[in-house]
Amino acid sequence: MSSVIDGKQFADDLCEKLKAEVTELEAQHQLLPCIAVVLVGEDPASQVYVRNKVRRCEQLGIRSIEHRLGDDTTEKALLALIDELNNDSAVHGILVQLPVPEQINDKAVLAAISPAKDVDGFHVENVGALTVGENQMVPCTPLGSLMMLQDRLGDLSGKHAVVIGRSNIVGKPMALLLLQQSCTVTIVHSRTKNIEALCQQADILVAAVGRPHFVKADWVKPGAVVIDVGINRIEQDGKSRLVGDVDFDAVSEVAAAITPVPGGVGPMTIACLMYNTVAAAKMQHGLV
Secondary structure (H helix, E strand, C coil): CCEECCHHHHHHHHHHHHHHHHHHHHHHHCCCCEEEEEEECCCHHHHHHHHHHHHHHHHHCCEEEEEEECCCCCHHHHHHHHHHHHCCCCCCEEEECCCCCCCCCHHHHHHHCCHHHECCCCCHHHHHHHHCCCCCCCCHHHHHHHHHHHHHHCCCCCCEEEEECCCCCCHHHHHHHHHHCCCEEEEECCCCCCHHHHHCCCCEEEECCCCCCCECHHHCCCCCEEEECCCEEEEECCEEEEECCECHHHHCCCCCEECCCCCCHHHHHHHHHHHHHHHHHHHHCCCC
Protein backbone atom coordinates (compact mmCIF):
# COMPACT_ATOMS: atom_id res chain seq x y z
CA MET A 1 0.00 0.00 0.00
CA SER A 2 1.45 3.35 -1.03
CA SER A 3 1.76 6.42 1.14
CA VAL A 4 -0.51 9.34 0.29
CA ILE A 5 1.16 12.66 -0.57
CA ASP A 6 -0.87 15.21 1.37
CA GLY A 7 -1.05 18.21 -0.98
CA LYS A 8 -3.24 20.18 1.40
CA GLN A 9 -0.72 19.93 4.24
CA PHE A 10 2.17 20.69 1.87
CA ALA A 11 0.29 23.75 0.59
CA ASP A 12 -0.47 24.91 4.13
CA ASP A 13 3.21 24.60 5.07
CA LEU A 14 4.30 26.56 1.97
CA CYS A 15 1.73 29.25 2.68
CA GLU A 16 2.94 29.61 6.28
CA LYS A 17 6.43 30.35 4.93
CA LEU A 18 5.00 32.80 2.39
CA LYS A 19 2.95 34.54 5.09
CA ALA A 20 6.13 35.15 7.10
CA GLU A 21 7.87 36.43 3.96
CA VAL A 22 4.98 38.81 3.17
CA THR A 23 5.16 40.20 6.72
CA GLU A 24 8.91 40.70 6.37
CA LEU A 25 8.60 42.41 2.97
CA GLU A 26 6.09 44.88 4.35
CA ALA A 27 8.09 45.56 7.52
CA GLN A 28 11.53 45.89 5.93
CA HIS A 29 10.75 47.20 2.44
CA GLN A 30 7.24 48.69 2.73
CA LEU A 31 6.28 46.27 -0.02
CA LEU A 32 2.86 44.60 -0.01
CA PRO A 33 2.55 41.94 -2.73
CA CYS A 34 -0.62 42.48 -4.75
CA ILE A 35 -2.47 40.39 -7.33
CA ALA A 36 -5.30 41.55 -9.60
CA VAL A 37 -7.77 38.79 -10.43
CA VAL A 38 -10.01 39.32 -13.46
CA LEU A 39 -13.16 37.24 -13.92
CA VAL A 40 -15.17 37.66 -17.12
CA GLY A 41 -18.65 36.13 -17.17
CA GLU A 42 -20.59 33.90 -14.81
CA ASP A 43 -18.89 30.49 -15.15
CA PRO A 44 -19.69 28.73 -11.82
CA ALA A 45 -16.42 26.80 -11.61
CA SER A 46 -14.41 29.96 -12.32
CA GLN A 47 -16.27 31.78 -9.53
CA VAL A 48 -15.28 29.04 -7.08
CA TYR A 49 -11.64 29.15 -8.23
CA VAL A 50 -11.49 32.92 -7.87
CA ARG A 51 -13.09 32.80 -4.43
CA ASN A 52 -10.52 30.22 -3.27
CA LYS A 53 -7.62 32.30 -4.60
CA VAL A 54 -8.86 35.48 -2.93
CA ARG A 55 -9.34 33.61 0.36
CA ARG A 56 -5.73 32.38 0.25
CA CYS A 57 -4.53 35.92 -0.39
CA GLU A 58 -6.36 37.11 2.72
CA GLN A 59 -4.81 34.34 4.83
CA LEU A 60 -1.30 35.31 3.71
CA GLY A 61 -1.70 39.07 3.89
CA ILE A 62 -1.38 39.46 0.11
CA ARG A 63 -3.51 42.25 -1.29
CA SER A 64 -6.00 41.09 -3.93
CA ILE A 65 -8.04 43.24 -6.29
CA GLU A 66 -11.03 41.66 -8.01
CA HIS A 67 -12.37 42.83 -11.36
CA ARG A 68 -15.65 41.12 -12.26
CA LEU A 69 -16.79 41.80 -15.81
CA GLY A 70 -20.00 40.79 -17.56
CA ASP A 71 -20.51 38.09 -20.18
CA ASP A 72 -20.87 40.78 -22.84
CA THR A 73 -17.46 42.34 -22.17
CA THR A 74 -15.58 43.04 -25.39
CA GLU A 75 -12.02 41.97 -26.03
CA LYS A 76 -11.07 45.61 -26.43
CA ALA A 77 -12.43 46.46 -22.98
CA LEU A 78 -10.61 43.53 -21.34
CA LEU A 79 -7.32 44.40 -23.05
CA ALA A 80 -7.72 48.01 -21.89
CA LEU A 81 -8.11 46.81 -18.28
CA ILE A 82 -5.03 44.60 -18.60
CA ASP A 83 -3.04 47.55 -19.96
CA GLU A 84 -4.15 49.63 -16.98
CA LEU A 85 -3.04 46.89 -14.56
CA ASN A 86 0.27 46.43 -16.40
CA ASN A 87 1.02 50.10 -15.76
CA ASP A 88 -0.05 50.11 -12.11
CA SER A 89 3.14 49.74 -10.07
CA ALA A 90 1.15 48.68 -6.99
CA VAL A 91 -0.06 45.56 -8.82
CA HIS A 92 2.58 42.83 -9.05
CA GLY A 93 0.56 39.95 -10.49
CA ILE A 94 -2.29 39.72 -12.99
CA LEU A 95 -4.48 36.66 -13.38
CA VAL A 96 -7.30 36.44 -15.93
CA GLN A 97 -9.41 33.44 -14.98
CA LEU A 98 -9.98 31.15 -17.96
CA PRO A 99 -12.15 30.34 -19.82
CA VAL A 100 -13.26 33.73 -21.14
CA PRO A 101 -16.45 34.24 -23.21
CA GLU A 102 -16.24 33.19 -26.86
CA GLN A 103 -16.07 36.75 -28.24
CA ILE A 104 -12.67 37.14 -26.54
CA ASN A 105 -9.46 35.57 -27.89
CA ASP A 106 -7.76 34.01 -24.87
CA LYS A 107 -4.37 33.97 -26.63
CA ALA A 108 -4.59 37.73 -27.14
CA VAL A 109 -5.45 38.13 -23.46
CA LEU A 110 -2.49 36.06 -22.26
CA ALA A 111 -0.15 37.88 -24.65
CA ALA A 112 -1.32 41.26 -23.30
CA ILE A 113 -0.29 40.56 -19.71
CA SER A 114 3.18 41.85 -18.86
CA PRO A 115 5.53 38.83 -18.55
CA ALA A 116 6.78 40.23 -15.24
CA LYS A 117 3.22 40.15 -13.86
CA ASP A 118 2.18 36.88 -15.50
CA VAL A 119 1.78 34.86 -12.29
CA ASP A 120 0.08 32.02 -14.20
CA GLY A 121 3.25 31.59 -16.27
CA PHE A 122 1.35 31.33 -19.56
CA HIS A 123 2.92 34.24 -21.51
CA VAL A 124 5.05 33.04 -24.42
CA GLU A 125 8.06 34.92 -23.03
CA ASN A 126 7.84 33.00 -19.75
CA VAL A 127 7.27 29.74 -21.64
CA GLY A 128 10.39 30.47 -23.67
CA ALA A 129 12.39 31.25 -20.54
CA LEU A 130 11.31 27.92 -19.06
CA THR A 131 12.40 26.14 -22.25
CA VAL A 132 15.97 27.45 -21.94
CA GLY A 133 16.11 26.93 -18.17
CA GLU A 134 15.84 30.59 -17.14
CA ASN A 135 12.75 30.20 -15.01
CA GLN A 136 10.86 33.41 -14.39
CA MET A 137 7.14 32.77 -13.84
CA VAL A 138 6.49 29.00 -13.90
CA PRO A 139 2.94 27.60 -14.35
CA CYS A 140 1.52 26.88 -10.92
CA THR A 141 0.33 23.27 -11.27
CA PRO A 142 3.62 21.87 -12.64
CA LEU A 143 5.58 23.92 -10.09
CA GLY A 144 3.54 22.54 -7.20
CA SER A 145 3.88 19.02 -8.56
CA LEU A 146 7.65 19.38 -8.79
CA MET A 147 7.86 20.68 -5.21
CA MET A 148 6.01 17.60 -3.93
CA LEU A 149 8.20 15.26 -5.99
CA GLN A 150 11.39 16.84 -4.67
CA ASP A 151 10.10 16.65 -1.11
CA ARG A 152 9.27 12.96 -1.54
CA LEU A 153 12.27 11.81 -3.60
CA GLY A 154 15.00 14.39 -3.06
CA ASP A 155 17.35 14.39 -6.06
CA LEU A 156 15.38 13.49 -9.21
CA SER A 157 18.47 13.13 -11.40
CA GLY A 158 18.46 10.04 -13.63
CA LYS A 159 14.89 9.03 -12.86
CA HIS A 160 12.59 8.17 -15.75
CA ALA A 161 9.56 10.47 -15.69
CA VAL A 162 6.54 9.83 -17.89
CA VAL A 163 4.08 12.71 -18.35
CA ILE A 164 0.65 11.76 -19.65
CA GLY A 165 -0.73 14.76 -21.54
CA ARG A 166 0.81 17.53 -23.63
CA SER A 167 -1.21 20.62 -22.68
CA ASN A 168 0.44 24.04 -22.52
CA ILE A 169 -0.81 24.45 -18.95
CA VAL A 170 0.49 21.22 -17.41
CA GLY A 171 2.01 18.57 -19.69
CA LYS A 172 4.64 20.58 -21.57
CA PRO A 173 5.87 22.73 -18.65
CA MET A 174 5.90 19.68 -16.35
CA ALA A 175 8.14 17.86 -18.81
CA LEU A 176 10.48 20.86 -19.04
CA LEU A 177 10.75 21.18 -15.25
CA LEU A 178 11.56 17.48 -14.92
CA LEU A 179 14.15 17.76 -17.69
CA GLN A 180 15.78 20.63 -15.76
CA GLN A 181 16.11 18.21 -12.84
CA SER A 182 18.02 15.81 -15.13
CA CYS A 183 15.21 13.29 -15.41
CA THR A 184 14.83 11.20 -18.52
CA VAL A 185 11.45 12.45 -19.74
CA THR A 186 8.84 10.78 -21.94
CA ILE A 187 5.61 12.56 -22.93
CA VAL A 188 2.71 10.35 -23.95
CA HIS A 189 -0.59 11.56 -25.38
CA SER A 190 -3.70 10.59 -27.33
CA ARG A 191 -1.72 9.49 -30.40
CA THR A 192 0.91 7.51 -28.51
CA LYS A 193 1.13 3.80 -29.32
CA ASN A 194 1.67 1.28 -26.51
CA ILE A 195 1.02 3.95 -23.89
CA GLU A 196 0.69 1.33 -21.14
CA ALA A 197 4.16 -0.08 -21.84
CA LEU A 198 5.73 3.38 -21.69
CA CYS A 199 3.98 4.22 -18.42
CA GLN A 200 5.22 0.95 -16.92
CA GLN A 201 8.80 2.23 -17.29
CA ALA A 202 8.21 5.32 -15.16
CA ASP A 203 9.85 6.01 -11.81
CA ILE A 204 7.72 9.16 -11.78
CA LEU A 205 4.31 9.15 -13.45
CA VAL A 206 2.39 12.42 -13.90
CA ALA A 207 -1.17 12.09 -15.21
CA ALA A 208 -2.78 15.20 -16.72
CA VAL A 209 -5.33 14.17 -19.34
CA GLY A 210 -8.74 15.00 -17.83
CA ARG A 211 -10.11 11.45 -18.14
CA PRO A 212 -11.42 9.79 -14.96
CA HIS A 213 -9.54 6.69 -13.80
CA PHE A 214 -7.56 6.59 -17.05
CA VAL A 215 -4.43 5.14 -15.44
CA LYS A 216 -4.86 1.57 -14.22
CA ALA A 217 -2.77 -0.37 -11.71
CA ASP A 218 -1.08 -2.50 -14.40
CA TRP A 219 0.22 0.69 -16.04
CA VAL A 220 2.31 1.52 -12.97
CA LYS A 221 5.73 0.14 -12.08
CA PRO A 222 5.90 -1.11 -8.49
CA GLY A 223 7.49 1.59 -6.34
CA ALA A 224 6.74 4.47 -8.72
CA VAL A 225 5.64 7.89 -7.45
CA VAL A 226 2.37 9.01 -9.05
CA ILE A 227 1.20 12.62 -9.36
CA ASP A 228 -2.46 12.85 -10.36
CA VAL A 229 -3.25 16.26 -11.82
CA GLY A 230 -6.71 15.36 -13.15
CA ILE A 231 -9.90 16.71 -11.60
CA ASN A 232 -12.99 15.01 -13.02
CA ARG A 233 -16.56 15.10 -11.75
CA ILE A 234 -18.40 11.79 -12.09
CA GLU A 235 -21.76 10.39 -11.04
CA GLN A 236 -21.51 7.33 -8.81
CA ASP A 237 -24.32 5.67 -6.85
CA GLY A 238 -26.53 8.66 -7.58
CA LYS A 239 -23.99 11.10 -6.15
CA SER A 240 -21.54 13.49 -7.77
CA ARG A 241 -17.90 13.26 -6.72
CA LEU A 242 -14.43 14.33 -7.82
CA VAL A 243 -11.89 11.79 -9.02
CA GLY A 244 -8.50 11.98 -10.68
CA ASP A 245 -7.03 10.61 -13.90
CA VAL A 246 -5.64 7.70 -11.88
CA ASP A 247 -7.60 4.77 -10.45
CA PHE A 248 -6.53 5.74 -6.93
CA ASP A 249 -7.59 2.62 -5.01
CA ALA A 250 -6.01 0.18 -7.46
CA VAL A 251 -2.82 2.16 -8.11
CA SER A 252 -2.31 2.72 -4.38
CA GLU A 253 -1.59 -1.00 -4.10
CA VAL A 254 1.34 -0.67 -6.52
CA ALA A 255 2.86 2.82 -6.23
CA ALA A 256 5.25 3.91 -3.48
CA ALA A 257 3.44 7.24 -3.15
CA ILE A 258 0.47 8.93 -4.81
CA THR A 259 -1.42 12.21 -4.66
CA PRO A 260 -5.16 11.95 -3.94
CA VAL A 261 -7.99 13.81 -5.69
CA PRO A 262 -9.15 16.01 -4.10
CA GLY A 263 -6.46 17.12 -1.67
CA GLY A 264 -3.36 16.52 -3.77
CA VAL A 265 -2.21 18.78 -6.59
CA GLY A 266 -5.17 21.18 -6.38
CA PRO A 267 -4.20 22.96 -3.13
CA MET A 268 -0.62 23.27 -4.37
CA THR A 269 -1.77 25.06 -7.53
CA ILE A 270 -3.23 27.91 -5.48
CA ALA A 271 -0.28 27.92 -3.07
CA CYS A 272 2.10 28.29 -6.03
CA LEU A 273 0.03 31.17 -7.37
CA MET A 274 0.75 32.88 -4.05
CA TYR A 275 4.42 31.89 -4.39
CA ASN A 276 4.59 33.43 -7.87
CA THR A 277 2.87 36.62 -6.68
CA VAL A 278 5.43 37.12 -3.90
CA ALA A 279 8.27 36.29 -6.33
CA ALA A 280 6.92 38.80 -8.88
CA ALA A 281 6.74 41.55 -6.25
CA LYS A 282 10.34 40.88 -5.20
CA MET A 283 11.60 40.81 -8.81
CA GLN A 284 9.84 44.06 -9.69
CA HIS A 285 11.50 45.75 -6.71
CA GLY A 286 14.98 44.32 -7.27
CA LEU A 287 14.88 42.09 -4.20
CA VAL A 288 15.84 38.84 -5.94
